[in-house]
Amino acid sequence: MSINTKLKKLEDKAMAKGEYAVAAAAAHLLHDIGCVDKQINLVGALHEVGYLQNSFSPYWKEFRTDESAWIERCLARLVTADHDYWALAALLGCNGPTTISIAIGQGFKSAATRLYERFDKPKVHVDTLYLTANEEVLHPVLEIGYDIKDMKTVDMGRARALSLKNKQWKPGDRMGDGGLSLSMQAKLPHGAWRSVWTAFKTWDA
Numbered sequence: 001m002s003i004n005t006k007l008k009k010l011e012d013k014a015m016a017k018g019e020y021a022v023a024a025a026a027a028h029l030l031h032d033i034g035c036v037d038k039q040i041n042l043v044g045a046l047h048e049v050g051y052l053q054n055s056f057s058p059y060w061k062e063f064r065t066d067e068s069a070w071i072e073r074c075l076a077r078l079v080t081a082d083h084d085y086w087a088l089a090a091l092l093g094c095n096g097p098t099t100i101s102i103a104i105g106q107g108f109k110s111a112a113t114r115l116y117e118r119f120d121k122p123k124v125h126v127d128t129l130y131l132t133a134n135e136e137v138l139h140p141v142l143e144i145g146y147d148i149k150d151m152k153t154v155d156m157g158r159a160r161a162l163s164l165k166n167k168q169w170k171p172g173d174r175m176g177d178g179g180l181s182l183s184m185q186a187k188l189p190h191g192a193w194r195s196v197w198t199a200f201k202t203w204d205a
Helices: 003-017 020-030 036-048 053-063 067-080 085-089 096-105
Strands: 109-118 121-134 137-147 153-164 177-187 192-201
Touching: 003 020, 020 036, 036 053, 036 067, 036 085, 067 085, 067 096, 067 137, 085 153, 085 177, 085 192, 096 109, 096 121, 096 137, 121 153, 137 177
Parallel strands: none
Antiparallel strands: 109 121, 121 137, 137 153, 153 177, 177 192
């Protein structure tokens, strides 16, 4: 089945189910199949409405022939956009260390790392990154979490700012606790969250 036929079937199916954002993303991509931003929008929209990995992994294969270029474009959108959930979710399934490396190449700095456990699955390594720091306020913030076995991203977060309780925080210090403003999070196999404010806690030494 050609990608155009697949997209048309997806558009019709999404319209029938009332998934209008997916239908619109598929229709827009049909009119400009080579547009990376429209490809990103479709993948992100599929995740947002709860499609599972086996549904959108064919689109990963179709669109991510140059995964580094895909990551670069998603990150470029996330630098300035507080509400670009689709670009965030489109990073799921990419190579985690590569995503972190490209983000650092774009000017992000690593503030902390941590591991968390999942039931019956490998641990997730999370790197908290920020672009600029004004004393204890970091802006914007990315959290890139990847499966330590297959190295694929399974947990992506982005916030406008992170305000730390430690008013004397300097780069290299332990981060401790704080709060994330205008945050959003995307996870595999599913999960999409947005919050005006959410608590932040690290376990860095």
